[in-house]
Structure formats: C-alpha cells, structure tokens
Amino acid sequence: MRKKKTLFQNLLSYITYKEKEPIKEFYIPEINEKESSQDQGNIPDHTNKGHERNRGIIKPVPVAEMRKEKTAGQNQASDNTVSTNIQQNMDYINQKFNAPDNKDIIIRQFTIAKRYKAFIAYLDGMVDRVTINHFILAALMENDDKFTNGDESCQLEFILLNVLQTNQAKKLDTPRDVIYEILSGNTVLYVDGCDYYLVNETKGYDKRGVETPQVEGVVLGSQEAFNETLRTNITLIRKYIKNSNLTTEFIRVGIENQQLCAVLSINGLTNPAIVDEVKRRIKSIKSDAILGDGMLEQFIEDNPFSLVPTMLTTERPDRTASHLLEGKVAILVEGAPFCKIVPISLVSLIHSPEDAFMRWPYGTLLRFVRVFAIAISTLLPGLYVALTKFHQEMVPTDLLIAIAKAKENVPFPTVVEVILMELSFELIREAGIRIPGIIGNTLGIIGALILGQAAVQANIVSPVLIIVVAVTGLGNFAIPNYSLALSVRLARFFFIFLGALLGFYGITIGLALIWVSLFNIKSFGVPYFSPVAPKTSRSADLFIRYPVWNQEYRPDYVNALRKKRQTKISRKWTQQNPENNYDREESDDEGR
C-alpha cells in the first residue's frame, strides 16, 4: 500500500526525476528475406507468447447456459453439440433467438421426398428470398425421384452433393457457429436424424452501392469508395491486388454484437509480426459492442491520449491497396465504409492518393501546399494574437495603423475577437454537416460571408481578423486527413491561448510541447516521425515525391519482408533500342 502523498510531495513528483517503469512495447523485428522464405510462419518469440496466452483464455459461459443440464449429449441440443432430433434443434434455435417473441427468425418446416422431416432457418430480411424459394425449397421438395435408396439414415450429405443448387454450402456441427451464420444472413438446413447442419449462402440484405468518395475526393484517380458491406469492400481491394497472397483473416469483435472484422495483409510481403500484433490486440478486446472501425481504432491504438491519429483512415480501395503493397496491414469492419491502415507515420497523413497518380512535380507541389496549410491552420490565429498583443514592432507601420483604425470601434480585446470568430466558424462547420442537403452546402458559404460581414459592421470584430480566420479555415480544409484536420483544429485553440498569454514565447513553448509529444508516440511500433526521426534510410516518397520509377524501396519503418519494390532500372525500355530506330544526324533538321 502506498502512503498518501501530501500536496507538496505530489507537486515535487512532477519535477523530479524518477526511474521509468519498464514497459514492454511492441516493435517490428527485422526479418531476413531468406529466412522468411524458408519459414514464413516463423513468428518472433515475444509475439508468439502473447498469442499462446490468448489461446489459453477460456471463454466465459453465459449464466443461462450454465444451468442447463448436460444430459445425454447425443439427443440434447446445446452450444457444442447438435442433437439428432429435429424438434430439439428447432427448440434450440427458437430459444436462442427468443422466438416466438422475436418475429425475425423464421423456421420453415417441410418434408423431403415425403419421408424426411426437415427445416430451414433464417432471419427475415437478411436473406435473398429468390435463392431460398427456387434453389433450396424447390430443389428439395420437387426432386422426390432422386431419393431412391429409401435409407433412413442422415440424408444431408446426399442432399449437399445432389439436390441443393446454392453456390456456397457447407456442413457445420457446432450450433454456436450455426447461430452466427443465421445472423450473417445465411440459411441453415437441417434434416432429421443428422448431427450437423448445412449452411447455404443466401445473404441478400439491402446495401448501398459503390459510390464516389465523400471525404477523400481527388481530381485524378479512381472515384470509388468503400461501402458498408465487408465483402464488397474486400472485393474492391482485390480488384487492385490480383495476388493469391493477399490474405483476409476474420476476427469477431464485440461480445454482444459479434461484429466481423477483417485483417488484410499480403503474405510473404507484410512483416508477420505486424499481422500478429494487430490480431492479438483485436482478439484481446473484451467489450460489449464494437460498431465500426472508429470504435475499433480507439480500442487498439497505441496512444489513446495523443492529439493526432496513429492509424490512417481511408475510404478509398486504391489507397488501401497501395498501403498493403507497401507492407502494411489493413483493418476493415463490417458496416463501416472506412478502412484503417497500420502502421503509419505522420507523413502518410499528409499524402493524398492523388500524389502518386500525378507526375512528380505536381505531386510535390501539392505536398508542400499541404504542409503550408497545416502550419497556417495551426499557428495563424495564435500568431495574430501574439503579434497584435506583444510584438507590434513586427507589423509594418501602415498595416499596424490600418489594424488599429479597424479595431478602433471594437470593444473587445483581440483574443476575445479571435475566439469569438473561431467559435462561430466551428459552428458554421458543424451546422453545415447537420443541416440537410442543399441548404447545408450553401450555408457554409453564406454563413461565413454574412456572419463575417455583419460582425465587422456591428463592430464586433475587426476586418483583418476575418481574413485570418478565413485563411485558417481554408488551410484546415486542405489537410487531406479528416482526423488530422480535427487535431489541428484543437491545437489551434491551444496556440491562441498561449499566444494571448505569452506571445511568441508562448507559441514557441507550445510548439516544443507538441513537438515532444508527437515524437513520443508510436503507431504499432513505428515512431511517428520516421523516417525523419529516428533517421532511417532516405525515403523517395516523403515530402518531395520522386518519380514513381525512382521509388525503389518500400518504407523502411515497416520492415517488410521484401524491401525492394522494383529493380534498379525499372524502365527496361530505356536500355533497349526501339524496333524502328535510326541514328539521328545533323541533316535531319534541315528544311524545318
């Protein structure tokens, strides 16, 4: 037991040095190319341990089931065994789904070949009725002549091979999985006397089509985005990576909602340690419900208290594919039209998918614009406050007098003006999202114009400030990552506060603090500022985007199994002679 500290001791503890408690942190081990090719399943020791420990955990048994008597395993339907009695199995499913109170679960009884009692079970609305009617029910009830052997034993094997006309069907002998399949929109078939079910793929719930990206729009580049269906999303990624090594592993998260979560990586390229770490973190989550990737992110991120995101969120399949090919891991969650990519560094938040599609000078220019935008939107209001309050000598005289003239009738100090304006700008933005449809779009522009103009005329704020706030807002919109933009919005208020309090000195302190905290965080074992700090090998895709054929290596920090992306000379044609060639001579230019 620790003694209760006095206030003084408490304060003292903040400014004295203490030995750091050793924390075991994840890192990405470097794996030799040859080793990995010999034994790809070779998982480094420390992660392996975590893995095994996980496996050892016994899943808790719900109280309701603990009471249940475990009698005569063969006949009694339970979570682990399928009864051979049709009635017991129907009761089991009914009980699990709270029927008859729950009207969603449909159990349809019928007889096959007038002999075998059977039922199918599915959730209403989640299934495709046409498939059930034409290819399950019709197939089973109209093909009496196929059942010729008159055998009384289990007919499911025969049905699977000969009768059913569904594209996907498999046997399942654990009732818990059967329940899950029903929940996923599949149809289970049971025939009396069997000790397993047949699961037919009949998913047919309503879903949104593949639409254009809402958040990550680009000019040049593909215009399709993820939707809420996991299957579709994975397919969209597969469209870009036609590689048999692209592996999708499914993990169910959330104890109550059992959401399906997919971990994508490229086998033999992605460092297996990352995949294992991602899976370890996701599997270890013990929580009621995880509804989307945003919630999942908060459960598995390294630094929950950091200002900036440590996972890249994207709604673009092409961007996901490019990151997968760099040796990173993508996490998709059913029902969320976004994908999380780990591990990342700060620069990948500044990149836009467009950069790679454009010729390199344009891409580089846009990157510098974005860095400038981040600087502006973080610091400009803070600098303005600091300038006008502490450092008047730095403003050109004429501008100073103009500002003073404009401010003459404004009754508030500059800080109040800035905060007032920033807050109303935030209001416009937030309202712009909520207000429906066409009004929402126009409100942004009109709101900002009218509000700004009116505020100036009413002598509430000075006109120079409107420019400052407007430029800040523009800068913020230029940041390609929404989460990063939000963190910049937060930091802005921090800097306004510091600028008002301590001037440039305060802003310097604030920059140092934020800088230190940023250098401290990691994203799945990758320092946030790599490859700048810690310095690793030079990247051809950092701020200056080199030509695509010049980017020979994958990012160093992911320790990919294959570090090289392409050969030293990737444009082989430059070394070959064209088929139709001629030696250029001086006389060629004559007559032109």
Add this chain to the structure above:
Amino acid sequence: MRKVSLLLITLFFFFIMTACTTDGKEIDDQVYALILGLDKGVDNKIRLTIQYPTYKGGGGMQKSEGGGEDKKSGQIDNTVVTTIEASSILEGINLLNTVTSRRISLVHLKKVVFSEYIARQGIKNYLEPLARFREIRRITQIAVCRGSAEDFINENKTLIGESISKSMELMTSQSQNTGYFPKTPFETFYKGILSPYGQAYSTYVGINDFKHLKPLSEATAPLRTEYPILPGEIPRTGDLARETIGTAVFDGDRMVGSLNSYETRYFMMVSGGFEKGIFTLEDRSMPGSAIPFDVRLGRKPKVKVTFNNGVPIIDVNLNIEADIGAIQSRIPYEKLERIDELNDLIADIIQNGIKKTIEKTQKEWNTDIFSFGYQAAKHFFTIQEFEKYNWLRHYKEAKVNVSVQANVRRTGLMTESAPVRYSNQDVLSEEK
C-alpha cells in the same frame, strides 16, 4: 491523466513565473510615434515634438489646422503633432501620455530630428536614452534640421497618399534615386560618434520658404552645373515645405558643418552608398549646352591607405558608369572614336569634385566621415596602437590621390542625334 496534469502545471508555472503576460498591450491601446523632434528648451532642457497617426476612419479626413488656443498641437493629415518641454526625452514622452489618453509607443519611430542648434552644441545627452531604451529601433533615421525640429515636424505632411509613415519611408529611400542625401540609421550614426575609424554624419533636412524661386524674366540664364544646394534653398514652389538634401557633418557628437547636394554625392560615391543620380555636365565643345548623365558606381570604390614617413596617403579608386540622358549640342559623341571625350569629361569632373570634397572635410573640419580609418587601421598591430596614433586627429595631414575611370555604357534610345532642319538650311544625310 498524469501527462495532462503535468502539462497544466508546466503552463501554470510559465504563467506565474514570467512577467510577459502583463506586458501585452492591444494595438489600439497605444499610439505609435512616427517622428521625434528635439529642440533646445526655453524653460527646461528639452523641447520635444512628436507626431503620431490618428485612428479616425480612413479617407475623407479633412485637414484641420491646429486648435484655437494651442497652435502647436493640432492635426496634420490624419496625424497629431504635439510639442512639450521636459527634462528628458523619456519623461517628456511619459508626460505626453497625460494628454494623449493612450500610451505613446516608440517601436515604430521612423525618424529623429535634431535642430541644428542643439546639434552644434553636442547631442550625446540626447542619444544616450535613444541607445538604451528598448523601444527605439536601430533603423530609425537620424536627421539634423536647418532651423527648428518643431517647425519641420509641423510641415511633415503627405499630399500624395494618406499614410504619413509610408511617405516618410519612401522619402528616405529617395537617397537611392538621387544621391542628394545619405541614409543614416541610428546604428550607423551612433557607431560614427563612438568609432575611432571615422566620424558621424547625418541627413540634413530643412524647410523651404519658397522665396528662392525668382519671378519669371526675359533675361538669359547661364548654365549652372554642380549647383550647390542646402536644405531650404531649392528654387521651387508647391508641394511641401520640408525638404531633405545634403549632409550634416559631425566631429564627435557636435555638428561642425554641412555638405551641399553635389558634395554629398561625391561623399557617397567614395563611401560606397551612391546608387545612382543624374549629373548635368557642360559640353566642352559647345559651352552653354548641357549633357545630363545617369551616373552610378560601376564597382565598389577601392580605398587604400598607406603611410609614407608617418604621413598617411589615401588612394581612392573609382569606377563610374554613366548612361547618356541627352546631348543638347547634338554632337555625335556616341561614336566609338568620340565616346572617350565624354568619359574624360565625366572622370575629370567627378575626380575634381571628390578631391575638393575630401579636402573640405580635411581642411575645414578635420572630420573623416568617409571612415578611411578602417583602411588605415590595417597598418597597426593592435587597436591600442591605432587609438594611440589617433587617426581622427591625423586625418587632416593625409595626402589624397583620387583616380576615376568613367565609362559611358548606354546611349539611351538613340545612337545618334539627327540634325534639326530649318527652312533656311540645307542638311544632307551622310552617304555610306
């Protein structure tokens, strides 16, 4: 949580441990003096005049002359000019706060004007607070006014635009276009006063009473080149009464004399500050007609100081470039075989002018405003030896050799002046 509280505590400490938080002042809580004038007081040591802009809405402001009872403080072109007598500069400004209702800040001070009277008495007492006070910028221009500084500031108006500060900044930069007056930021001026290598100089300003422009008459006027002008003497009317021309020459902190417009140009050519200026020279082949040149330095001036039996010898080597502005005589000097005539003309006149100017500073005042001392110091091993020798005292003994190379580089838009045709003359073009 721990990190957050650590952050808050850090911020809290910064807040209470630094005094900065109370130093902040809103822009409009202060007025920014643009010009500071210093005269000798009558009842007290100093009479101080400042001018600062008002914050009344832009445009439309009418010029209103000073208030009824106090003529000396009033509005001029959206600015207020106030004069006060006090025991010291800083207290005088402090005392003015009792009137102006806002704190007077000197962070944007553009110019400090000393009246010639106190400049000749010595101004070290006035410079001390300017050098020490943190609000004064080092780029504040120093000027000496022929007459009283108060009158000068009362005439400090702008007719072109509304911004007095802009007009003052641009006025200073006219030094680059004309070479008629040097720029003297406080830094240079103060260094000149303390330096063992040279003496201080400053811009010379004054007020024109518009009486130098004589009424029109029929009599033919002579061509007067290298016309010597001092502030207040430019024959002109209109525009503003204030004018900036010439150089005030200091020995230590005391003004000893002044250089007129052309002497200033020669002085700036040697010290390297001359950018360009129009020189009107008399045509040797046709006296009475002028050739204006746009003159500038072709290279940095080369100055060498050597000692011969203890007598310093100063070698000044100048490379001048000139563009022809006009040839009134229409003689084809542009031709390759005649261009040297122009080169020689320019070189002779400038060489002569520089010689005379240096001689003037030696003989009349013995003040080395050219800072030749920097070159002389190279012949001494330690600064103590140099100080013991006292260059400033020995400057007048120095022999000065000036050599000027002039090159006419451009002829303007014409390569030759075609002759003017009169009805009673035959002019034939040359056959080629």
